[in-house]
Amino acid sequence: MALNPELKIDEASLITSRLVKKHKSTSAETVDPAELKTRAAQLALVLDLAHQAFAREEPAGPIVDRLACRLHELRRDVAPDLWQELIPLAQQHRVADYLKQDPFTRWSFEKPRGYSGDATLLDIYYKHPSANEIVASSSELGRAIYAYTSEAASSVAGRERRDILAKTVDETAARVENAEVLAIACGHLREAELSTALARKQLKRWIGLDQDPVSVGTVNRDLAGTAVEAMDGSVRGLLRRAYPLGTFDLVYASGLYDYLPLPVGARLLQRAMELVKPGGEFLFANFSNEITTDGYMETFMDWPLILRSADDMWDIINAAVDRNQVDAEVYYGSNRNIVYGSIRRRGEQGAPA
Secondary structure: OOOOOOEEEOOOOOHHHHHHHHHOOOOHHHHHHHHHHHHHHHHHHHHHHHHHHHHHOOOHHOOOOOOHHHHHOOOOOOHHHHHHHHHHHHHOOHHHHHHHHHHHHHHHHHHHOOOOOOOHOOOHHHHHHHHHHHHHHHOHHHHHHHHOOOOOHHHHHHHEEEHHHHHHHHHHHHOOOOOEEEEEEOEEEEHHOHHHHHHOOOEEEEEEEEOOOHHHHHHHHHHHOEEEEEEEEOOOHHOOOOOOOEEEEEEOOOHHHHHHHHHHHHHHHHHHHEEEEEEEEEEEEEEEOOOOHHHHHHHHHOOOOEEEOHHHHHHHHHHHHOOEEEEEEEOOOOOOOOOEEEEOOOOOOOOOO
């Protein structure tokens, strides 16, 4: 299927909140001033109640849970453009001083590595040992809030996604001798630490492509001496075929599609399938539109995502490939906070492309 090769791509990597916010909003001129005033007052009440509860030193978990639920309901009830007007009002509220004591919320909002959803942020909600110092250095209240945010359904789904990736790599290695794997926007590639196939040296190579040189360096340091090799690379470069990668038995993009509008996501899928061997698979994941932490993430974490349903995933697949040439499926993780798309090229594994 033909797709526009001149897609406008945000910076080099697409992993920025600017593109997502542009995708979500059109123009503030469409917002009714009277409704904005009403909804802003509604938001202020929700935030004031949370602030008062913190000031009374009530348990942090229930406070954040109530707040997240009310933000989710407000986000659901208003038009996207109006919600975009409410986000900065929430971020400027004094309750943020309490919430940013949570290391997860603070890291996401401050973006020390310059963009949303960086690999260290994932390490924080993975509860990876590398993030222990970040958590331990937080205040007592911050750690109490983290006990809630790190166990929210969306965080649990993120950890399950890591498990699913490792399992998929292992299944590929069991099916194909000397399997070759490519991870697009690999981050710190923490799924590699869970892979039995990697530990048993059953992989020929596992390439991690990422636009963040810190992530690339971390992977190459932590997984030196294994089949893993990380390299600098952006979505833009991948679409322009700038890297001599070869072909793979498994290609996957685990967190990237949360930031990609449909045209770019479809073009990336199309390009990824060029890298998949006959019988091989492309797997991609997206946070689901069923999550209930979306309002909290977009306000106090400044972490906007393009949330998708199963139908949205099929829209990407159908825009990119001929369904008569592939076997495809879409499925949800166990708590439905992440949805997955799998596309397998037909043909015998190991046969020439």
